[in-house]
Amino acid sequence: MSDLNTRIELALEEIRPFLKSDGGDIALVDIENHTVKVQLLGACVGCSVNQMTLKQGVELTIKKHAPEIQEVVSV
Numbered sequence: 910m911s912d913l914n915t916r917i918e919l920a921l922e923e924i925r926p927f928l929k930s931d932g933g934d935i936a937l938v939d940i941e942n943h944t945v946k947v948q949l950l951g952a953c954v955g956c957s958v959n960q961m962t963l964k965q966g967v968e969l970t971i972k973k974h975a976p977e978i979q980e981v982v983s984v
Contacts, residue, residue, distance in 0.1 A: 913975055917945060920974040924967055928953060935967065943979040945971055959983070 914937075921935055928934055933953030938946040947967065953959050960983075968981040 913940060913977075916974040917971055917978070920971040921947075921967075923974075924970045927966065928962070931956070938984050940978075943977060945975075945978055945981045946984045947981060949983050 917937060917940065921937060925935060928951075931953075932951050933956065934950040935953065936948045936950060938948050940946070947963075949956075949959055949963070953962070956962070963981060963983055968978075971978050971981055
């Protein structure tokens with residue numbers, strides 16, 4: 910696992926408790942160029958605010974740990 914993968918996994922571990930408290934979870938799918946692809950799981954799938962969570966929570970947390978990441982997208 911690369912240093913970048915490790916930092917992104919640390920970021921996901923940081924945000925995961927908040928997602929799990931609402932019945933959701935998140936999985937890292939891929940890192941391509943400067944984009945992280947994640948899959949929202951559980952209650953996050955049908956949640957009406959999941960895009961806000963993705964951008965305001967997940968993306969900000971990942972960028973804090975890995976500033977070279979430009980975008981986080983849900984696949």
